[in-house]
Amino acid sequence: MLQAFLVILQRDLILAIRHRAELMNPVLFFVLVVVLFPLGVGAEISILQKIAPGIIWIAALLSALLSLDRIFRTDMEDGSLEQMLISAQPMSLLILAKIIAHWMITGLPVVLVGPLLALFLGLSTEGIETLFITLLLGTPILSAIGSVGVALTVGLRRGGVILSLLVLPLYVPVLIFASQAVDASAAGFATTAPVAMLSALLLLALSLTPWAASSALKMSVS
Amino acid sequence: MIMRFIHKLGSPPYFYQFSGRLLPWLSGICLILFAYGLYGGLVLAPTDYQQGDSFRIIYIHVPAAWLSLFVYMVMAFSGAVALIWRIKITEIILINSAHIGAAFTFLALITGSIWGKPMWGTWWVWDARLTSELLLLFLYLGIIALYSAIDDKRKAARAVAILALVGVVNIPIIHYSVEWWSTLHQGPTVTKFDKPSIDTRMLIPLLVMAFAYKFLYAIVVLLRARNDVLWRERRSQWVTALFDGSK
Amino acid sequence: MFKSLPAYTKSKVLAVKELAIEKSDRWLFQNVSFELSPKEVLHLEGENGSGKTTLLRALCGLTIADKGDVYWNDVSIHQQPYDYHLQLSYVGHSDGIKQDLTVLENLRVAMVLSRSIYKVSDKKIMREILENIGLKNKEDTLAFHLSAGQRRRLAFARCLLNDSALWILDEPLTALDVKGVSFIEQAIQAHIERGGLAVITSHQPLNIKNVRCTRLNLSAVA
Numbered sequence: 001m002l003q004a005f006l007v008i009l010q011r012d013l014i015l016a017i018r019h020r021a022e023l024m025n026p027v028l029f030f031v032l033v034v035v036l037f038p039l040g041v042g043a044e045i046s047i048l049q050k051i052a053p054g055i056i057w058i059a060a061l062l063s064a065l066l067s068l069d070r071i072f073r074t075d076m077e078d079g080s081l082e083q084m085l086i087s088a089q090p091m092s093l094l095i096l097a098k099i100i101a102h103w104m105i106t107g108l109p110v111v112l113v114g115p116l117l118a119l120f121l122g123l124s125t126e127g128i129e130t131l132f133i134t135l136l137l138g139t140p141i142l143s144a145i146g147s148v149g150v151a152l153t154v155g156l157r158r159g160g161v162i163l164s165l166l167v168l169p170l171y172v173p174v175l176i177f178a179s180q181a182v183d184a185s186a187a188g189f190a191t192t193a194p195v196a197m198l199s200a201l202l203l204l205a206l207s208l209t210p211w212a213a214s215s216a217l218k219m220s221v222s
Numbered sequence: 223m224i225m226r227f228i229h230k231l232g233s234p235p236y237f238y239q240f241s242g243r244l245l246p247w248l249s250g251i252c253l254i255l256f257a258y259g260l261y262g263g264l265v266l267a268p269t270d271y272q273q274g275d276s277f278r279i280i281y282i283h284v285p286a287a288w289l290s291l292f293v294y295m296v297m298a299f300s301g302a303v304a305l306i307w308r309i310k311i312t313e314i315i316l317i318n319s320a321h322i323g324a325a326f327t328f329l330a331l332i333t334g335s336i337w338g339k340p341m342w343g344t345w346w347v348w349d350a351r352l353t354s355e356l357l358l359l360f361l362y363l364g365i366i367a368l369y370s371a372i373d374d375k376r377k378a379a380r381a382v383a384i385l386a387l388v389g390v391v392n393i394p395i396i397h398y399s400v401e402w403w404s405t406l407h408q409g410p411t412v413t414k415f416d417k418p419s420i421d422t423r424m425l426i427p428l429l430v431m432a433f434a435y436k437f438l439y440a441i442v443v444l445l446r447a448r449n450d451v452l453w454r455e456r457r458s459q460w461v462t463a464l465f466d467g468s469k
Numbered sequence: 470m471f472k473s474l475p476a477y478t479k480s481k482v483l484a485v486k487e488l489a490i491e492k493s494d495r496w497l498f499q500n501v502s503f504e505l506s507p508k509e510v511l512h513l514e515g516e517n518g519s520g521k522t523t524l525l526r527a528l529c530g531l532t533i534a535d536k537g538d539v540y541w542n543d544v545s546i547h548q549q550p551y552d553y554h555l556q557l558s559y560v561g562h563s564d565g566i567k568q569d570l571t572v573l574e575n576l577r578v579a580m581v582l583s584r585s586i587y588k589v590s591d592k593k594i595m596r597e598i599l600e601n602i603g604l605k606n607k608e609d610t611l612a613f614h615l616s617a618g619q620r621r622r623l624a625f626a627r628c629l630l631n632d633s634a635l636w637i638l639d640e641p642l643t644a645l646d647v648k649g650v651s652f653i654e655q656a657i658q659a660h661i662e663r664g665g666l667a668v669i670t671s672h673q674p675l676n677i678k679n680v681r682c683t684r685l686n687l688s689a690v691a
Contacts, residue, residue: 007577014570015567078566079561083559161367165363165364172400197399212384216381219377376535457495
């Protein structure tokens, strides 16, 4: 079973690396959205500083949303998904591997670039540290919840808009806890509560979403 | 016993017949409840010492908000039944509830915002309850959009059932997070519901209205479900017999 | 090349009882029943749109029937998914081959998914399998560069990885040249002689000797 997990993880990573051009898109999009904010709101550092956590987290949500489709789309099209569903391995485990692969491809770059952008928005050092932690805890949740949304819409010709309608409301708690944690630490308050909530959400998401996605995929291929 | 009844109810002709017999009773009770609730709420209940008569909108607003959550629970429950036993009727109840739930959520939002005008002086305040209600509306709209996007309706029902179950796990989390968020940001000090105590003359009509809304939901969902059953079974014998007999 | 392999140990009876599937409120087919014992082939026939592929997918457990059920060794396949999947190889319309993986990488994923009796690290076995499917010296070629016929053979290789007793093949002979057709026919022949079962849809006649081949015409059932 562990071998199946690792092989699928490796498979998805190899596939991502062989499409190097696409690999950069989500993180570029992330940077672009963040850069748009000073242009729209004005370059006054006190305002930017105040809304920096929100900006970065909303950009992270959008870039996750943009890249979600690839978790299952190509596998659906070439029949790999069917083979996984009738394989002698538990589907939820394979999905967990795919979620983690997706996070490593699209989430991890955001985790690394996010703090750098926060610097440009004038966030304090404490704020940046917390931002890094929340991104590290929060972005896997985005991939996990997203996998359910994609599993539900992957059979549709135009699933994109519906996907965002399904997934974004479910992202709200992550957005709230994460940006609040950064806000609090920038203001010099303790961040234990929201960070603990994020960790709980992460565990909950990783343990429940593979099941939901698996039954959604069974529906989608049927 | 109960399972056997559910399975029996799951057969479309029996459901059609049973719901047909149920509807007049439901309608009667619903009318009485509405009559009493509205009279009690709008006439009998004393005027609020702070808000004057404008508080009376709670008799529309609060039951709608309660119902919007209740309908989602019903959807999640029928979704679970639909997924486990694949009973067609529960699929039909599930999807027809979504439109009603969305409508009541919308009603709760509108009345909440109308109520907000005299209370806070603006049409919209990012109050925790209103914000959660708004997110609930999006959950409903997502369900409706997903259902209408999938052509095969049995498949669509299964998709929607899964989504409803995912949603029901998330609703408490969303609600809690929004509440937490608003305690950190909240400006306005007058919260609508946290009054120390509510006069029983105000409370009873409110509870009656809540029941009246639930009956209204039951009636509407049954009416819609009956239509849906007829349409889906339009090629089957019992539907043909039904309409030949009435001609 | 297939003669030397031992007989299957877990070959059982596949039974379909009163299967009916609905599509868009209309019965695609109803009352499909048959029993297939070891050493038998079922050749599914029927016009396009008569539900052949849907029936095959129902046999795999990918599509859930609206009435009736599929039984393997007298137990519903939905009650024993892993045991059943271990005995099942399915080659469908979409071949489940990843274009951007090499032949060997594709095989490796398939082997892990089917819990193959062979090991990927076993070079000798791998060479033998590749030689069998006519892809000798193509280990490191991307599947993208294979011809349609070669890709079909690679997909078909899934049947040879795990001693699975039940093969479900959807149009296995399309896109194959004469040599390819005879390769698949020989493989099926050897499979049946080892005590296997096969359910096949094919527009072309199957040339398999000394085998009980039942025909089922779905257009007639509907």
